[in-house]
Amino acid sequence: MADTQREISVSEFFAKNRHLLGFDNPRKALLTTIKEAVDNSLDACEEAGILPEILVEIDQLEEDRFRVAIEDNGPGIVKAQIPNIFGKLLYGSKFHSRRQSRGQQGIGISAAGLYGQMTCGKGPRIWSKTERGKMHQFEMQMDLTKNKALITKDEEHKDWHRKQGTRFEIDIEATYQRGLRSVDDYIKQTAVSNPHALIRFRAPGMTEEHIYERAVTEVPDLAEEIKPHPYGVELGELMKMLRNTNSRWLSSFLQEEFCRVGPKVAKDIIKAANLGERSYPSRIAREEANNLYRAIQKSKISAPPTTCLSPIGEERITEGLMKECDADFYAVSTRPPSVYRGNPFQIEVGIAWGKPGGDQLEVDEKGRIEKKKKKRTTDTEDLLGNADDTVRILRFANRVPLLFQQAGCGFTKAVMQTSWKNYGLSQSKSSLPIGSAVIFIHMASVWVPFTSEAKEAIAQYPEILKEVKLALQEVGRKLGVHIRRGKKVSSEFQKRSYIEKYLPHVGIGLQEILGLSMEDREEVVEALRDTMETTRKI
């Protein structure tokens, strides 16, 4: 038995369990590859304070093989880091940081490279240039057992067509299809949640790029990194922190390793745990650590600072929705920050309602209603469904669209638990409402609780559900006011069209009996129309 026992490398594990990371099938593999690369690019640009400009290219090589390239104008990567970032699983800067970012684990992009190498035999190709440095071109093969990259090509060029940036290219086995949960869908949704990004997308077989223009020209504020909040730390992690700390005393350990712990709070916790302020952290045994853990949970500690969060903001969400989703009505709400398990988070909800393109009724100051044809402004695939379809939910975590597992997502549950009938949409019991509407839900957090490593659905923490529901109610109320007014105007319009239909006959009757001239007849009908329109209130 002992002979057959041996260590399993992360890469090997992944090779056998690629569905865990979103490579279950060729179609999803294509999407996941692009998604991981775009996430990285956006993160990199924002960290460097650069307005992102991202190019996504897909070329079909064979029937089931595609070459995918993602290029950005980010800061570029220093030469030494390139093999690690792209060739090693679970290598990254974001896993240990408590800062809001798109990527978390440091698996994504290297997993894409690995997937490509396994399905098409070729490892990833990287071009990267920093502002001052030279352009480096790498080709690599990944060593599955050692979880590291073998560089097969390493060239230096003086010039590149960009001042700075990174290009990632990989051949993968994939299927390209449009529609829901497609690459197109993902890019469009990314454009909604990142109105500051310019995205160019060239689909397979196309020579022209589809350009998603940016609607705002400011880079979002970079979220600050924070220390963990005491409430969010579990016993095991607490013990690890006690072992590894540089603090000499328990009191300073609490104050230095956690946020929101000052001398007073530290004193209270230690007293409640029946320990001494000057205990050595590294000597605290399991039993005492448990007391400390319990004491932390019982103590009153203020909520973590929210400077670590970078919400998109109501204005930008509106811009993003208006840009990619042409609707009659928009309402957006950004909730104040809240906390789950010691992790600060913030919920933002937007709604776009009403398919334009039909007739619009407008009321002027005098109370007249006019019918206006509204022109469609976008020609892209429609996010808005028909009035008898269920509403479309766009879910985002740290600005990244979540395309899969809608049914298992906490956001979806919150939408279903909200009573939309009050807001003018029809809804059968505990299901999604019906209507031509898109509901945008974004969670910004230092640590987004996904239900799986593929980052597809948000876990159903009560604190999160509550915040989402409150935000939904806020936009719902605004929507309700709009829909009710619309209904009123349209029923009034119908009544007025009815009047309009028969008034001329009053004129004809009067003309025939009294022998009026045509002008007299028109005049009296006009007078009646005027009187009726202005005496009717909306």
Add this chain to the structure above:
Amino acid sequence: MAAKKKVVKKITAKKGVKRTVGPYEKKGNKDLKSVALQSIQEVATDVYRTASKGILPDMTMPQRNLANVTYDPKMGYFELKGNMKTRTLDVNSVKTFAQTLRLMSLAKDMVGDDDFATKREAYYVSKNWGDAKFNEQRESDMVLDDIEGMFSVKDVTREILRFVPEEHGGSVVGALTVIDRDPETGEAIRSDCAAMGSGAYTVPSSVDHLGFETTADFVLAIETGGMFQRLNHHRYWRTANCILVEMGGVPTRATRRFVRRIADGLKLPVFAFVDCDPYGICNIYRTLKVGSGQAAHVNETFCVPTAHYLGVTPQDIIDFGLEDATHPLLPVDIKRAKDALKNDPFFQAYPKWKAALKQMLKMGVRAEQQAFAKWGLNFVIEEYLPVKMKQIHKFLP
């Protein structure tokens, strides 16, 4: 108005004497044609002026329902109480408003051209009005009734406005000669209602121009065609020296007016012979005698206040042994009878009627005219009518 009201006179028939009456001429002899034209003009002018001033115009007309009539036995017919309804131009009324004006315009043309339109024709005329057309004749009939009501205060009737019902009046046989005139030549045409063979004279839609001649003693107004045929076939009118009129359900305006004219003009008593059920009593007989709530504005001349109720009465069911030839009252019958007791001013005015209706409700049954066939097909001629005619004083009012 008050001056025109006539009190019902007691009519006593002079047996077998020949009497005549010429075409009807309204006292005061107003030129109703120009009154009609003038009224139409006035209503339209009023609407026009109001509308031009920026005010929503309206039209006022009497409410036409039982709640808006009173009954005084001395006057003899349902009179309007004077409750008015005002139709203001708004979203709910704009279509009817337009249609009213357009039908008034049609009436104006017809009065001017001396033409007429049946109610059905008026309905079809509207089909040329585009959006304002009527979808069903029921709608145009309602508007016509409204127009008639609106002008009734000036004694202008639907007939003067040249709208005629397309349904013909009832059938007539017996000792009566009707003197009509040829619409083209104006020549007199005499129709002897005793010389109709197995057929009958049909009451025309308009009867005021008719003259009459008779030697009969009374008029018998019959509900059903079946009974009318039996009495006609066996020449009951000859043996009883009377005039038989078939009403065919609720008598049309023309039939009511026809019976009224021979009753008034020839001094003939009128007896009604209908089914013993709430419909026969509360609708057919009541409308014949005092008119209806719907057409209350024309009741004065379109009913027969001197009519009396021969039968079949609830008491007849017992007296003539019809108990096993009855049917139970249906819920709709019971409702009709109770409604009449509660809301109909006519029945409320006569304790005898109240008693009769209560008796019927208590018995819980109804009997048809033809139920007498139980005792033999001609029992009604040989027994029932002769027995009843001997006790005219017992007839219900």
